[in-house]
Amino acid sequence: MKGWPGEPEMEYDVLVADGDAARNAGRPITDVIFDFGNVLVYWDPRAVMTPRYSDELIDRFLDNDISGFYDINDELDAGMSNDEGVALMRERYGDKWADMMQYYLDNFVDSLTGVVPGARVLINDLKAAGIHVWGLSNWQKDLFPVALERYDILRSLEDRVVSGYVGLRKPHRDIYDYALRQFGIDASGALFVDDKAMNIVGANKAGIRGVRFKNSRALRALLIDAGVDIPAVREV
Secondary structure, eight states: BBBOOOOOOOSSSOEEGGGGGGGTTTTTTOOOEEEEEEEEEEEEHHHHHHEEETTHHHHHHHHHOOOOOHHHHHHHHTTTTTTHOOOOOOHHOOHHHHHHHHHHHHHHHHHHEOTTTTTTHHHHHHHTOEEEEEEEEEOTTTHHHHHHHHHHHTSSOOEEEEHHHTTOOSSHHHHHHHHHHTTTGGGGGGGEESOOOHHHHHHHHHTEEEEOOOOOOHHHHHHHHOOOOOOOOOOO
């Protein structure tokens, strides 16, 4: 199975306010909380592996049922060190996959392939409109400094909660509650943006409306439709 286990079906670029978030449907958006990977900055583990491994072997490495890649990433995101993660992969899945994981972690910078188009300007437009912008991401504590130094879009946020530092991880509700306290904001005015459906479900459980992200232009249109006063995309 490729990709993170447990990912439910969910449309992209639709405002989701289920469960505890339903009570906040229609309320003014005062705060937008962004995930990082594939929302603000592109993350592509395949890009790391192509110089040394065949496409077939990379496919197997990124198949969680074969290598446990995503299970180990979850452990890393929850606070485990890179060395501990590789050791756990070696114990559970064998030397071949652990050696590939070590290579991936050693060359992690190559997985960060650029800023998502439109994200920087959207953040600036939200700030100009008086909307607060925050970050909430699953990310290994050993690797996040690589991204933070490389991409000023991450530094442009008012504050950030990163899973590896706090020992909590999406989609579990406790990290969303932690982020609300850290930012000093209320769920009623918050919108969470993430590319994974499971993390939108987690946000809803904390009372936060969510959007499964596909592209910045669609997110801009959604925010405008929700009453946020930012410039629209010109049609003519």
